[in-house]
Amino acid sequence: MCGVVAIFHHDHLFDIDKNTVEQMNKSQTHRGPDGNGSYIANGIALAHTRLAIIDLEGGEQPLFDQTNTVGITYNGEIYNYKALRNELIALGYKFNTNSDTEVIVNAWLEWHTQCVEKLNGMFAFVLFDKNTKQMFAARDRLGIKPLHWAKTPDNQIVFASEIKALKKHLQIPLNINLKSIEDYMSLGYILEPKSIYLAINKLLPGHYILLDQNSPELFINKAYWDLKDHITSNTKNYNIDDVHAHLSQTVQDRMMADVPLGAFLSGGLDSSAIVAFMSQLSAEPIITSSIGFDLSKYDESFFAEKVSQHFKTKHSTTNVSVNDLSMVDLVVNTFDEPFADNSAIPTLILSKVTREKVKVALSGDGSDELFFGYRNYQMLNFEEKLRSIFVNKLTKPIFTLLAQHYPKLDKAPRFLRAKSTFKALASDPITSFYNAMSLSDKNTLDKLYSYQFKSQLAGYSALNQFKSLAEEVNNLSPVKQVQYIDFKTYLPGDILTKVDRASMACSLEVRVPFLDYKLVEWGLGLNEKLNLKGQQVKKVLANSLKGLLPNFVLERKKMGFTSPLDEWIRQIPQATLEKRILSKPLVSLNIFNINELKATIEAHQARTINNGVLIWALLVLASFLKKEQN
Structure with a gap:
């Protein structure tokens, strides 16, 4: 690269x-x-x-x-x-x-x-x-x-x-x-x-x-x-052997190199599929790398080790524990602008250790967008079923009241955590999706923003951008609309930006077989119902990989590549966080209500609510603005 x-x-x-x-x-x-x-x-x-x-x-x-x-x-x-x-x-x-x-x-x-x-x-x-x-x-x-x-x-x-x-x-x-x-x-x-x-x-x-x-x-x-020319909600008949063959070909195409190459391996469906095809196509063992975390809740390295053993790869795992603020400045220096996806940290570390062994690595990025692998798709699909049964002009105000007054029970059993469901049913599908994708809900941001900043925005919002994109494909189902939004926003703006900057910071080239444009054009024509069945996601992909991947990969639940951010931030003293966030460059822009910023940090450190993602974003923004003034 x-x-x-x-x-x-x-x-x-x-x-x-x-x-x-x-x-x-x-x-x-x-x-x-x-x-x-x-x-x-x-x-x-x-x-x-x-x-x-x-x-x-x-x-x-x-x-x-x-x-x-x-x-x-x-x-x-x-x-x-x-x-x-x-x-x-x-x-x-x-x-x-x-x-x-x-x-x-x-x-x-x-x-x-x-x-x-x-x-x-x-x-x-x-x-x-x-x-x-x-x-x-x-x-x-x-x-x-x-x-x-x-x-x-x-x-x-x-x-x-x-x-x-x-x-x-x-x-x-x-x-x-x-x-x-x-x-x-x-x-x-x-x-x-x-x-x-x-x-x-x-x-x-x-x-x-x-x-x-x-x-x-x-x-x-x-x-x-343009995606609009290819995305539809029509039910497309597909041949499992064709899916398998197409994936095998896209992996083979991306193994073209005059230098050593390997793969990122998390042990999930996508990266395991890439490694499986590579192993079939290579006479030599594949070189694979993974990241482990100090908190077991976020650690997938055990699964990566099992996949490595199954395909006899040359595997290495690097354990990560980040509880200081040095990585904030590294993120700013790498991305050149504020970028709050905390998985950038493990991606940077993974890229660095991978580059020590190979010059090119293949990754499983793009599969979740193509085959509806994110939980947000599953939730929206479920919400749409509930809307069709329960939501009408008479019941919508009831859901609005429930969304406002039902307590937020983050630590309660899942069946009692209904606030987000009530909120979703009181909203339109795109607003519900936006709320699921955003760092914090719109009400929290409205409180955080200063009156001056809201006036300067003159009505602009990321939510309205989502709604504008949905209008471009308003003939599609809500789930296909949000797939379109993801391909237009989250995929290039977050996922691919993260992988490119993190890998290239280490002089490592990363290739993404699932984003072969011909495969994408085909996949965009699939009806979401083929991939979303009950609690299962990516059914088309999983079915095409039977016999290639071991059952423990096909049957395990998706974890997602992230870091234990909430707990890492709680290891940093509240005074230190406030000093970093409430820096002169950030305060001088008059973007935020300072009292609300302090309350956000205090509530997180007191374990009243998990604000780790939002605090991380504020830390990165403050670091970026400080660098701008130097």
């Missing part, structure tokens, strides 16, 4: 500062420690840091085609590049390397902007065509690889893999986007295409940008692939 930097100016006489390009490129060395290069001429800059995976000798970048017409800086892997290479050779194109990079530049020469439709893989790249004077930037369909961009006051369009590189370009203003703060406090991440900065954007998954020096006003930001 690699780091991408590019700059475009419509004036071919514009003098791009070489030192700025070098500093931007250097800031992403962790993404590509094996080499670097740059091209600067005629109002154009392309720069690159390389993590050599394929064609170790011949894949240096920026790379130009044989005619020296098209240059590219590229981050990713194109899994069908050999077939495309043969197709292009048949069309008369010649190649100097065996890399997938050179396939992209020749594909551009042949198919222009439609070249991205030919690519199957994970990618973010920027190329420049000297003949047409056009710059073309593209991101893969699901958003596995990142690409950020910004426009400077003197009309430079600047691209980079990470925000830290854009911050090295001193002409990019760094004013905070308050709407992004609302996203972050609601969800723990920032909804794309926004970043924490007003001037810095994220190219959306499945989109490209086209710029042209011959037409200075031209700025095309366009989708070349």
Whole structure:
């Protein structure tokens, strides 16, 4: 994997500062420690840091085609590049390397902007065509690889893999986007295409940008692939053998490498399936890594060990105990903006230990979105059944009253914890889903936010963004609507961002077989009822893996990859937490009601309520704002 930097100016006489390009490129060395290069001429800059995976000798970048017409800086892997290479050779194109990079530049020469439709893989790249004077930037369909961009006051369009590189370009203003703060406090991440900065954007998954020096006003930001074209609620007949074969092929495609590779292994269904297919396809034992926690409630390492023994992998487990605040700053430095998913910590640690053994790892990410593996899908499906039976104009006010007055019994037996169910039944399905996904309920955030901040938001909310997305597919069932929302928000904004930044911070490439776009297109056509049956989830996937995976994997309940955050935070003194959170940079923004912040911390430390996730988010935000002032 690699780091991408590019700059475009419509004036071919514009003098791009070489030192700025070098500093931007250097800031992403962790993404590509094996080499670097740059091209600067005629109002154009392309720069690159390389993590050599394929064609170790011949894949240096920026790379130009044989005619020296098209240059590219590229981050990713194109899994069908050999077939495309043969197709292009048949069309008369010649190649100097065996890399997938050179396939992209020749594909551009042949198919222009439609070249991205030919690519199957994970990618973010920027190329420049000297003949047409056009710059073309593209991101893969699901958003596995990142690409950020910004426009400077003197009309430079600047691209980079990470925000830290854009911050090295001193002409990019760094004013905070308050709407992004609302996203972050609601969800723990920032909804794309926004970043924490007003001037810095994220190219959306499945989109490209086209710029042209011959037409200075031209700025095309366009989708070349969209989920809406594939997601349906129709009941699709499926063949279990076809699912099995497709998964096997996607894993085989992602085992393409000229360096050692392995896999993340939690012992759950998804990672175990990846390891099972890899074991079938490899003559050598697979190298696997897992994380264990100091609190057994969160520890899956026992299951990972059992799966490892079953498939005879070369396995290692790293135990994690984090009860200090040093990891907060590490998260901020890694992600460049507030990011509150606490599983970033074990992912960073897992990536580091995995990189000591291999350069490429496969993971099971994307399966839960595709096959309805999250508990939220199961709960919404259950709520919809209850709504159809009990909720009408007469009963809805009753559920509203029950939601308001029924006590929150976190420590009671599950059958007595009905407050969230009453609240869900009093809401529409999308609001219920939002409440399940958010760091804290909307009422808590309303109390936390200052009057000034709410006025500045002018009605903007992450919930309304969810509702807008649901409207795009309002012909679908509520459960399919939230699947669509997850693919548009949580998957690229949280899951894939976490895996990319954490792994690339350690110079490790992570590949995600479940997000092969052809598999995703097929899976989006499945009716949710095929995967959600009673207490079971991911039935289509589980059925396709019978005979491949041992029963203890197929039958165990999903735990989820997270950390024991509530207890870790309670090991930190309340005074220390308040000092970190109520720092001058955070307080000076006038976002929060300070008394409510203190009450949130106090209630958590007193074990009145579990506010660990919210407190963690506040710690990360305070650390980010403090770093901004330094």
